[in-house]
Amino acid sequence: MERQGGAPPDDIPIVLAREGHHGPVIHAANRTARVNGILPGSRVVDMRAICPELQVEFADEAEDRAALDRLVLWARRWCPWTVRDGDGGLILDTTGSDHLLGGEAAMLVEMETQLSLMGLTARLAVAPTWGAAWALARFGPVRSICGAEEINFKLGALPVTGLRLDDTTVLLLRRLGLKTIGAVMDVPRLSLTRRFIKAGLAANPLLRLDQALGKLAEPVASMDAKPRFAVQSRLAEPIFDPTPYLPELCENLCDTLKQAGMGCRRLHLTVYRTDGDVSHVDVATSATTRDPTHLHGLFRDKVERINPGFGFDLITLEAGSVEAMQEKQNRLDGGSDDDLHLTRLVDRLSAKFGPRAITRPVLRESHIPERAEGQVAALANIADLGAVTTQDRPLRLFDHPEEVRVLYAVPEGPPAQFVWRRQTHRVTRYAGPERIAPEWWKDRPGTRLRDYFKIEDQSGRRIWLYREGLHEDGRGGDPRWFVHGCFA
Amino acid sequence: MGSLRVQKRLAGQVRQPDPLTHTLSEVFPETATDAAAIGFVLARLPRTDAPILWVQDRLSRKEAGRPYLAGIGTKRPVIMVDLSRAVDVLWALEDGLRCRSLCGVIGEIWGDPPALDFTATKRLALRAEAADVPCWLIRRAASADLSAARDRWRISAVPSAPHPHDAQAPGTPRWALDLFRSRRSKPGQWVATYDRAQDRLNLAVPVRDRTLATGDGTARGRAAG
Numbered sequence: 001m002e003r004q005g006g007a008p009p010d011d012i013p014i015v016l017a018r019e020g021h022h023g024p025v026i027h028a029a030n031r032t033a034r035v036n037g038i039l040p041g042s043r044v045v046d047m048r049a050i051c052p053e054l055q056v057e058f059a060d061e062a063e064d065r066a067a068l069d070r071l072v073l074w075a076r077r078w079c080p081w082t083v084r085d086g087d088g089g090l091i092l093d094t095t096g097s098d099h100l101l102g103g104e105a106a107m108l109v110e111m112e113t114q115l116s117l118m119g120l121t122a123r124l125a126v127a128p129t130w131g132a133a134w135a136l137a138r139f140g141p142v143r144s145i146c147g148a149e150e151i152n153f154k155l156g157a158l159p160v161t162g163l164r165l166d167d168t169t170v171l172l173l174r175r176l177g178l179k180t181i182g183a184v185m186d187v188p189r190l191s192l193t194r195r196f197i198k199a200g201l202a203a204n205p206l207l208r209l210d211q212a213l214g215k216l217a218e219p220v221a222s223m224d225a226k227p228r229f230a231v232q233s234r235l236a237e238p239i240f241d242p243t244p245y246l247p248e249l250c251e252n253l254c255d256t257l258k259q260a261g262m263g264c265r266r267l268h269l270t271v272y273r274t275d276g277d278v279s280h281v282d283v284a285t286s287a288t289t290r291d292p293t294h295l296h297g298l299f300r301d302k303v304e305r306i307n308p309g310f311g312f313d314l315i316t317l318e319a320g321s322v323e324a325m326q327e328k329q330n331r332l333d334g335g336s337d338d339d340l341h342l343t344r345l346v347d348r349l350s351a352k353f354g355p356r357a358i359t360r361p362v363l364r365e366s367h368i369p370e371r372a373e374g375q376v377a378a379l380a381n382i383a384d385l386g387a388v389t390t391q392d393r394p395l396r397l398f399d400h401p402e403e404v405r406v407l408y409a410v411p412e413g414p415p416a417q418f419v420w421r422r423q424t425h426r427v428t429r430y431a432g433p434e435r436i437a438p439e440w441w442k443d444r445p446g447t448r449l450r451d452y453f454k455i456e457d458q459s460g461r462r463i464w465l466y467r468e469g470l471h472e473d474g475r476g477g478d479p480r481w482f483v484h485g486c487f488a
Numbered sequence: 489m490g491s492l493r494v495q496k497r498l499a500g501q502v503r504q505p506d507p508l509t510h511t512l513s514e515v516f517p518e519t520a521t522d523a524a525a526i527g528f529v530l531a532r533l534p535r536t537d538a539p540i541l542w543v544q545d546r547l548s549r550k551e552a553g554r555p556y557l558a559g560i561g562t563k564r565p566v567i568m569v570d571l572s573r574a575v576d577v578l579w580a581l582e583d584g585l586r587c588r589s590l591c592g593v594i595g596e597i598w599g600d601p602p603a604l605d606f607t608a609t610k611r612l613a614l615r616a617e618a619a620d621v622p623c624w625l626i627r628r629a630a631s632a633d634l635s636a637a638r639d640r641w642r643i644s645a646v647p648s649a650p651h652p653h654d655a656q657a658p659g660t661p662r663w664a665l666d667l668f669r670s671r672r673s674k675p676g677q678w679v680a681t682y683d684r685a686q687d688r689l690n691l692a693v694p695v696r697d698r699t700l701a702t703g704d705g706t707a708r709g710r711a712a713g
Contacts, residue, residue: 399549
């Protein structure tokens with residue numbers, strides 16, 4: 001729907017594919033492809049055999065659905081009740097709003113014009129019920145309008161596919177000789193009830209028929225658009241520094257958030273410059289909040305990044321990532337609780353130094369020392385703290401192991417003397433080796449194993465030393481020695 | 489901070505820090521790569537499950553490595569702050585000391601940056617005492633200049649205790665501690681043994697022979713500052 005670079009040319013057969021049970025299947029096809037005999041729902045390999053010049057792209061169904069959800073809200077321009085219908089339709093309850101657009105026929109023309117301006121092809125129908133509109137839009141004449149009294153007549157000529165049934169039921173009805181909705185209507189109710197008494201809604205022609213004819217209610221449950229929380233202050237004269245206005249803006253925004261029972265995790269400050277440009281600053285918090293002083297404090301060093309140009313005369317402050325937030329009593333004595341302080345500390349640090357500087361190390365499942373530790377966000381919830389190592393591990397680890405020069409090697413164990421950072425260390429005691437083999441599922445072939453030694457030198461320093469590889473292991477020359485960490 | 493002083497004066501207290509409150513301490517490792525100081529600081533933190541705020545500057549991270557969680561243990565969560573300048577480290581430490589829910593604040597600063605002067609350490613010390621959160625400043629490759637830290641330690645590793653099962657392996661770590669300046673207790677020198685299983689720090693007076701002090705002993709015995 002939102003392809004970059006414009007629509008593909010019409011003369012090339014193009015299909016969208018999705019993953020099926022046995023390889024990719026056709027999700028949708030363009031007109032040329034359909035003319036060439038491509039059927040949506042069949043396998044891509046079969047269709048390639050029919051049409052060798054077929055171009056296949058993968059469908060982004062989640063994004064399609066999200067785009068359709070946005071379109072649902074966009075369609076509120078015509079009527080207040082709109083809802084997404086499946087993966088490819090919109091239902092608008094236009095009762096009482098068609099006269100505003102000059103009647104139903106004019107309304108359909110207006111809708112089709114607006115949608116085609118966005119590059120969308122739409123098939124529209126007006127009918128008294130959801131089911132009838134569904135069938136008429138897909139199988140009826142162009143821009144068909146169906147009144148309440150002619151619904152039986154108009155639906156009767158349509159194929160049974162228009163009853164919103166699943167494929168097996170449609171096949172069953174076809175085999176029974178019921179090819180049109182009119183044929184299903186002519187069957188006595190009792191027989192249909194008896195035949196489909198246990199079937200669900202999607203497999204029950206009688207229920208679907210009742211929905212389409214209005215005998216079974218099917219209301220439109222319209223989704224609400226998320227409210228937008230923003231405050232603004234218009235200035236009489238252009239200014240260059242928004243700082244004096246920030247406390248009031250933050251307070252107003254937090255008031256609106258409080259009245260709605262919401263809190264925000266992001267704030268966007270936008271200034272509209274007199275020369276027609278905009279400049280903005282964003283801050284984020286690690287927990288939902290609506291505390292004006294805290295939010296104001298996050299902007300402290302960031303306001304300088306605004307480029308004021310020749311001044312600005314409108315400041316807006318908008319809350320993003322708005323979530324419901326319950327007012328909590330922290331303590332019986334009215335004091336504030338500890339978690340709150342911690343989240344605010346992390347917010348302040350992230351606002352000043354950037355969120356990447358504030359991390360929390362966690363243990364990971366790995367024997368390779370540098371992979372046994374991972375970084376997560378400072379206040380991330382960690383369900384499992386990972387396996388606690390029982391091995392003796394150093395307190396400090398170097399990001400890059402430092403190679404040492406061995407002065408006096410011995411065949412077994414660590415070297416008797418080595419030079420690290422221009423200092424000679426004589427090994428007095430050692431523990432090890434602890435052999436850590438490379439993780440073959442991650443490492444490149446040829447990675448050498450490591451033998452770790454905890455050594456103590458003549459001055460009592462305890463160092464974690466390792467030898468990379470073995471003599472004659474066929475993975476490079478002589479093994480090298482590295483310092484990887486320091487013990488307490 | 490002014491109000492704190494006034495309150496203390498009103499309460500009629502002598503301006504003598506309570507030995508039980510947590511405050512700012514400075515640690516000078518003998519060599520930059522010695523992790524004995526880290527071991528000592530971790531052993532001295534209060535035994536709670538509250539998180540540690542650990543702020544490092546770039547040179548400390550490059551020269552002395554980063555804290556390794558598998559060695560420290562996962563009992564207390566660690567919030568790491570990786571910064572580049574000493575000014576930022578001081579800012580983060582001071583900001584962290586406004587939060588009472590931390591178990592401790594550890595800062596690592598390399599060398600003697602001009603930002604780390606008497607005023608900066610005084611701010612840290614007062615904040616730490618107001619929040620009752622211990623603040624440890626680990627200063628590598630630094631000289632012990634003027635500072636408002638209440639305790640100043642010089643720490644180095646010494647050969648470890650014999651291993652109970654393996655004669656040639658290093659055993660329980662031992663550290664030589666030198667409390668060369670303290671406001672709250674008498675300075676002194678100890679050899680500390682850390683028992684990790686019980687989280688116990690045993691202090692012992694070093695038994696080796698020392699040269700006789702040239703002075704009358706009062707200068708060493710009194711707390712300076």
